[in-house]
Amino acid sequence: MTSISEWLFGSVAFAPHGYCLLWEPNLIAMHAVSDLVIALAYFTIPIGIIYFLRAKQKLEYGWVFGLFALFIVFCGLTHIVGMVTLWYPAYGIQGVVKVTTAIVSAATAYAIWPIMPQAIALPTPAQLRRVNDELEHRIRDNTRINAELAAARDELEARVRARTADLVRANALIADREARIAETYRRTPVMMASTDVNGVLLDVNDAWVDSMGHAREEVLGRSIYTHLSTESKQFARRRDWSGFMASGALERLPVSFVRRDGSTFECEVSAVLLDDGAAGERRVLVVAVDMTERNRALRELETRARDMMRANESLEQFAYIASHDLQEPLRKIVLYSDMMLEGLQNGREDDVRYASAVIRDGAVRARALVSDLLAYSRAANKAIVPAEIPFDQALADARQVLSTRIEESGATLLVEGPAVVLRGDRLQFGQLLQNLLSNALKYAAPGRLPVITIRTTIDPRRKLTISIEDNGIGFKNEHAQKIFEPFTRLHTRSQYPGTGIGLAICRAVCERHGWRIAATGRPDEGATITVTIARDGYTLSPKAG
Numbered sequence: 001m002t003s004i005s006e007w008l009f010g011s012v013a014f015a016p017h018g019y020c021l022l023w024e025p026n027l028i029a030m031h032a033v034s035d036l037v038i039a040l041a042y043f044t045i046p047i048g049i050i051y052f053l054r055a056k057q058k059l060e061y062g063w064v065f066g067l068f069a070l071f072i073v074f075c076g077l078t079h080i081v082g083m084v085t086l087w088y089p090a091y092g093i094q095g096v097v098k099v100t101t102a103i104v105s106a107a108t109a110y111a112i113w114p115i116m117p118q119a120i121a122l123p124t125p126a127q128l129r130r131v132n133d134e135l136e137h138r139i140r141d142n143t144r145i146n147a148e149l150a151a152a153r154d155e156l157e158a159r160v161r162a163r164t165a166d167l168v169r170a171n172a173l174i175a176d177r178e179a180r181i182a183e184t185y186r187r188t189p190v191m192m193a194s195t196d197v198n199g200v201l202l203d204v205n206d207a208w209v210d211s212m213g214h215a216r217e218e219v220l221g222r223s224i225y226t227h228l229s230t231e232s233k234q235f236a237r238r239r240d241w242s243g244f245m246a247s248g249a250l251e252r253l254p255v256s257f258v259r260r261d262g263s264t265f266e267c268e269v270s271a272v273l274l275d276d277g278a279a280g281e282r283r284v285l286v287v288a289v290d291m292t293e294r295n296r297a298l299r300e301l302e303t304r305a306r307d308m309m310r311a312n313e314s315l316e317q318f319a320y321i322a323s324h325d326l327q328e329p330l331r332k333i334v335l336y337s338d339m340m341l342e343g344l345q346n347g348r349e350d351d352v353r354y355a356s357a358v359i360r361d362g363a364v365r366a367r368a369l370v371s372d373l374l375a376y377s378r379a380a381n382k383a384i385v386p387a388e389i390p391f392d393q394a395l396a397d398a399r400q401v402l403s404t405r406i407e408e409s410g411a412t413l414l415v416e417g418p419a420v421v422l423r424g425d426r427l428q429f430g431q432l433l434q435n436l437l438s439n440a441l442k443y444a445a446p447g448r449l450p451v452i453t454i455r456t457t458i459d460p461r462r463k464l465t466i467s468i469e470d471n472g473i474g475f476k477n478e479h480a481q482k483i484f485e486p487f488t489r490l491h492t493r494s495q496y497p498g499t500g501i502g503l504a505i506c507r508a509v510c511e512r513h514g515w516r517i518a519a520t521g522r523p524d525e526g527a528t529i530t531v532t533i534a535r536d537g538y539t540l541s542p543k544a545g
Contacts, residue, residue, distance in 0.1 A: 017085045028086055035083035042076030045069070064111050071108040074101035126249065126272060191267070191288040197245070199224045202283065211290065213260030224286065229256040229264050248273035257288070265292045333359050384512055389422040389429055390541060391466070395454060398433040405441050410449045413437075417456030419541035420464060422533065424513045432509045435502040436529050440470035445524065462535035469528040475521035483519060503529075513537070 021027040046069035081094040194203040232255040244250045250271040256264045267288040274283045336355040343351030444450040453469040484507040510517040516532040
């Protein structure tokens with residue numbers, strides 16, 4: 001019983017999770033508050049589900065909602081127990097809660113799929129509208145037939161009066177129905193518009209006006225295509241619309257609209273081709289659903305998937321380095337430790353000194369490798385803290401850090417191009433600049449003073465390019481990709497010191513920010529490293545004006 005209790009509630013053999021966080025107050029608070037808020041949010045969702053089930057007492061699949069609510073409750077419990085383990089090592093209970101959550105999660109997932117065909121079989125709005133139109137048509141027919149039968153039994157005057165009354169009532173009903181349809185059309189929360197077959201806007205509802213930012217009078221009579229983004233306009237021009245004209249229906253076409261203020265948002269557009277019997281013209285009813293948030297969430301998921309893949313690749317790199325690059329200095333340390341021990345035992349002082357020097361060199365190299373591994377890991381996996389980064393200030397900071405090396409080498413640094421402000425992680429971008437400048441200084445050509453040109457350029461497509469050009473020893477362009485691989489060197493350590501991790505860190509920083517880094521070399525003439533940034537990743541500095 002004692003072992004089970006210790007297993008469930010922890011013992012002195014276990015340490016609370018807070019030890020892993022070194023009892024850092026900020027980290028403890030961040031984890032604890034996050035778990036508590038997530039748990040409270042989880043616990044409130046089942047309350048809403050229970051309220052929904054009570055309101056829908058005859059809901060056929062209410063048990064599935066109940067199972068889903070139970071699943072959410074256990075998800076919340078996992079965060080509560082996770083918060084507790086920060087201070088108390090109840091890892092057994094945490095495991096039991098997670099196992100129970102896994103069982104409930106699997107049961108919920110298993111229960112959802114059998115009812116999926118019934119959910120898919122639910123009628124679409126278009127089908128409901130067609131049924132409603134048929135019913136209205138039948139009602140009109142019945143009303144007309146009843147009026148004719150009544151008129152047949154009455155005298156001519158009675159028939160005329162009855163007919164007149166019927167017409168008045170019919171007109172009132174039609175007017176009321178049209179008013180209701182128009183009111184429903186205007187107040188529908190989804191963007192709706194009516195156009196002719198050429199796309200000219202005949203009417204728009206309130207949601208369209210609110211979403212686009214235009215007054216209704218401003219858009220009527222204009223083509224709907226004028227409100228599309230450039231890419232969507234090109235897509236619309238290339239598309240063959242004959243299928244839509246033949247079938248009369250279009251579903252979930254992805255397009256982007258442009259608001260009055262110039263901002264864009266993504267939608268899925270459906271359309272129905274209607275015949276206006278009275279006017280003898282055909283109209284198109286367009287329904288647009290804003291999908292911006294959903295698409296942004298999908299892109300974030302894709303980004304996280306790429307980050308996880310990159311992290312896995314980094315782990316593979318670390319495993320390879322640990323089994324190869326780190327083995328060499330460690331083998332030397334072990335070998336010459338034995339030599340030192342033997343020299344001490346036999347009084348050979350020269351052997352002891354030599355072995356001590358080799359051991360120290362191996363330890364320094366191993367420490368450098370471990371330090372560079374940590375730097376590479378931080379660049380590839382540490383969370384980005386976005387900020388506004390004035391490029392001239394970041395460059396000044398990098399020059400200050402490298403000032404001693406710049407003075408000793410006699411290097412000249414030239415800065416050209418417009419002043420810009422980048423959007424990214426300030427520390428990581430500073431490390432990127434330092435590594436690129438340090439690389440240019442390291443590989444200076446013998447007998448030639450280094451000249452390094454830092455240049456910013458903006459191409460016609462508004463992409464920003466930052467280039468670091470030097471007049472050093474250069475390299476063959478066949479190695480342009482290889483130099484960005486971790487611990488890859490084109491020269492021996494005796495020629496140029498280092499572990500070969502600097503440019504790999506630069507590539508990791510650029511990949512985390514969505515930038516592109518490339519290199520070109522000219523043997524014995526120099527090399528150029530370029531970083532390309534999309535137009536949404538920077539702004540022109542006020543100094544540029």
